[in-house]
Structure formats: C-alpha cells, structure tokens
Amino acid sequence: MGFLKTVGFSRLRSGLSKTGASLGRLLGRPMVDEAWFEEVESTLIMADAGVRTSQDLVAALRKSLKSSPIDPASSPDGLSNRLIEILSKQLGAVTASPLASLSGPRIIMVVGVNGAGKTTSIGKLAHHYQSQGERVLLAAGDTFRAAAQEQLQVWGSRNGIDVIAQAKGDPAAVAFDAVKAGQARGASLVIVDTAGRLPTQAHLMEELKKVKRVLAKAIVDGPHEVWLVVDGGTGQNAVGQVKAFDDALGLTGLVVTKLDGTAKGGVLLALAHERPVPVRFVGVGEGIEDLQPFDPDAFAAALVQA
Ligand SMILES: Nc1nc2c(ncn2[C@@H]2O[C@H](COP(=O)(O)OP(=O)(O)OP(=O)(O)O)[C@@H](O)[C@H]2O)c(=O)[nH]1
Ligand SMILES: [Mg+2]
Structure with a gap:
C-alpha cells in the first residue's frame, strides 16, 4: 500500500479520525465479549455505515473470529487487522475497474x-x-x-x-x-x-x-x-x-x-x-x-x- 504514505492518505486519515479513534480504542481492549461486539456495531453505525450494514459487518467479524480466534494480549494488532480485512472486503464491492480505452473522446x-x-x-x-x-x-x-x-x-x-x-x-x-x-x-x-x-x-x-x-x-x-x-x-x-x-x-x-x-x-x-x-x-x-x-x-x- 504505497498510497498509505502519500499526503492524500494522511488527509483522509485525519478526516476520518473520529471513527478511527473510537474503533482504535475498542480494538486495543483486552476483552472480546458480547459487549465488545455491540460496541463495534454502534461505532460503525455512528460512523454512518447504517444499521443493516453495521450488523452484517459485525456478523462477519464474529464469524471470522470464531473460525480463527485472536488473542489480543499476544497479538496487539490482530483485531485491527482482522477488522480492516472485513471492511476492505466490503469496500471491494465499490472498487472501480480501469476505464476501457476508446478511440474517440x-x-x-x-x-x-x-x-x-x-x-x-x-x-x-x-x-x-x-x-x-x-x-x-x-x-x-x-x-x-x-x-x-x-x-x-x-x-x-x-x-x-x-x-x-x-x-x-x-x-x-x-x-x-x-x-x-x-x-x-x-x-x-x-x-x-x-x-x-x-x-x-x-x-x-x-x-x-x-x-x-x-x-x-x-x-x-x-x-x-x-x-x-x-x-x-x-x-x-x-x-x-x-x-x-x-x-x-x-x-x-x-x-x-x-x-x-x-x-x-x-x-x-x-x-x-x-x-x-x-x-x-x-x-x-x-x-x-x-x-x-x-x-x-x-x-x-x-x-x-x-
Ligand atoms: N473540504 C472540501 N471541500 C470541498 C471538496 N470538494 C468540494 N469542496 C467545496 O465544496 C463547495 C461546493 O463545491 P462546488 O464544486 O461548487 O459544488 P457543486 O456541486 O458544483 O455545486 P453546485 O454547482 O452549486 O450544485 C466549494 O466550497 C468547494 O471548495 C472536498 O473534497 N473537500
Ligand atoms: Mg457546480
């Protein structure tokens, strides 16, 4: 992700910092329990992801953590990386393919x-x-x-x-x-x-x-x-x-x-x-x-x- 290093990315990151700050706080917590999943869901809703979308994303996160658990104590970035994976997969649905070449304008x-x-x-x-x-x-x-x-x-x-x-x-x-x-x-x-x-x-x-x-x-x-x-x-x-x-x-x-x-x-x-x-x-x-x-x-x- 070379893009991560660009100025544009830091602009984006500071723009989105409200969401990041609260997700970051949750992801740094040692306990992944029911209350934690609920907090992730409400944080996504507050970040404008919408109720249905947030519920589905948290369901995907639950499923992923069930099939492949993470111990926050031994893997401090594990939860963030897992959530990033799930959000990127969702955002993959709106990824644009390059414009096909044309002969005229x-x-x-x-x-x-x-x-x-x-x-x-x-x-x-x-x-x-x-x-x-x-x-x-x-x-x-x-x-x-x-x-x-x-x-x-x-x-x-x-x-x-x-x-x-x-x-x-x-x-x-x-x-x-x-x-x-x-x-x-x-x-x-x-x-x-x-x-x-x-x-x-x-x-x-x-x-x-x-x-x-x-x-x-x-x-x-x-x-x-x-x-x-x-x-x-x-x-x-x-x-x-x-x-x-x-x-x-x-x-x-x-x-x-x-x-x-x-x-x-x-x-x-x-x-x-x-x-x-x-x-x-x-x-x-x-x-x-x-x-x-x-x-x-x-x-x-x-x-x-x-
Ligand atoms: N901070 C910020 N401001 C933006 C961005 N894009 C546009 N603006 C500002 O939003 C305001 C409206 O932008 P315009 O490009 O005039 O919007 P428009 O859709 O053409 O507006 P109408 O033609 O009146 O419908 C301007 O003050 C822009 O500078 C952006 O990405 N970030
Ligand atoms: Mg205009």
Whole structure:
C-alpha cells in the first residue's frame, strides 16, 4: 500500500479520525465479549455505515473470529487487522475497474445535488487525467447560474484547458457542442458539468435525462460515464442520493467528496452494501491535488487506524 504514505492518505486519515479513534480504542481492549461486539456495531453505525450494514459487518467479524480466534494480549494488532480485512472486503464491492480505452473522446457526465462538489471535482479530475496524458475539454453544462460557468472557467485556466460554454442556452445544447468540439479538436476526454438538483425535483431530473439522450445522439455509446458526486458528510442521505440518481440515469461511478472534513467515511460501507456503484475517486480538500483514486484497503485502514 504505497498510497498509505502519500499526503492524500494522511488527509483522509485525519478526516476520518473520529471513527478511527473510537474503533482504535475498542480494538486495543483486552476483552472480546458480547459487549465488545455491540460496541463495534454502534461505532460503525455512528460512523454512518447504517444499521443493516453495521450488523452484517459485525456478523462477519464474529464469524471470522470464531473460525480463527485472536488473542489480543499476544497479538496487539490482530483485531485491527482482522477488522480492516472485513471492511476492505466490503469496500471491494465499490472498487472501480480501469476505464476501457476508446478511440474517440470519452464523455463523462457529472451530476449531483447542490453543493456536493461537482465543479470542484471536475477541476481536480481535469488535472488528474491531464497528468496521465489525456487531452481534456470541459463543458459548462450548469447554465442555471452565470457564476457556475465562471467557476468552471477558472478551473479551465488553472489547468490550461478549454471550457465550452454558451452565454444562454440549455445544458443539452452545451453538452452536444462540447462533444462536437472534442471530436474536432482531438480531445480524449470531455467532462460535462451540470447544475445541482435534488432527485425529488422531477422536472430537473427530466432535464438530466435529456442531456444524457442528447449525448447518446452526439457520439456512439455516449455518455460513456455518468458519475454522481456525493458529499461524504451527508451520511445516510448519500445512500438515498445514489439510489435515486442511479434509478434515473444509470450511474457508472461515484466521486465522494469532503472526506477531509466532518465526514465519517462509514457511508462508503453502506453504499458498498446497499447500492454498489463503483467509487472512482475521493475528495480530500479544496485544492487541485486533493482528489485520490479510491483504494479499498487504504480506506479501510484509514477508518480503523486513524
Ligand atoms: N473540504 C472540501 N471541500 C470541498 C471538496 N470538494 C468540494 N469542496 C467545496 O465544496 C463547495 C461546493 O463545491 P462546488 O464544486 O461548487 O459544488 P457543486 O456541486 O458544483 O455545486 P453546485 O454547482 O452549486 O450544485 C466549494 O466550497 C468547494 O471548495 C472536498 O473534497 N473537500
Ligand atoms: Mg457546480
């Protein structure tokens, strides 16, 4: 786990420290009894893992400790390592496989509720993919507010890349234009920003479906990816968001943001258990570098050991 040594990991670890501190305290205790299992369960629930998920994880832990017991006195790290193993296995359900290579530009449509971190994440994604040699183009599909276009333009100039925008116009038209511009300019990746919305706002969800339909007409197999950006600090609410956006649009990935802040991180366990959409990246700050590819082992270790 080379990732463990990176700055990103320490950000993640300090962000998730609430959970880690309480799990750490439990794991350092000499007695593994019924009360201990109950405490592990309630700690996971408090870390936003959700009741059902926490119960199932503790059941897995019980089973594992029964078939292969650990003596905390002689093996001080044994319990943490066992729990990390179980959490990583659960998080394995949301591990993303690498994106398949394409001949034309890949289109990533980015959606989510207001303020989740879509535009910021797009700025960071542009930087990430550019550093991997991709030719990136951005589309200002949030035509709802003028400031939203400007915000994306700022990220565009920070990365030295073009942003396709229209002074007036609807998001589907901007998305269509961006695909055509991407094809004409030899871009390998077009990332489409959209305005924030609640999944309960039916007309706004219809608008997203329209953007998706138009992208399907603009390019073969488009959009290749539909990613939901979720604020990791919203706890169980994030699970509802993933289900609703997935039902409406068929998500292919998630970006979970703000794990450097108040987020407790357990929500990824709940997602893995209840609606396993691959987690592509986690956001650990507001800077251009503060985006990490999701690594289930490192994340489980951060949850337990912080
Ligand atoms: N600490 C922290 N802040 C973040 C992260 N990602 C985004 N933010 C902040 O969250 C706020 C909202 O981010 P935006 O990118 O504007 O969110 P959005 O989803 O595009 O918002 P709307 O377009 O209004 O729906 C900004 O202040 C960002 O700097 C993160 O990973 N960590
Ligand atoms: Mg935005």
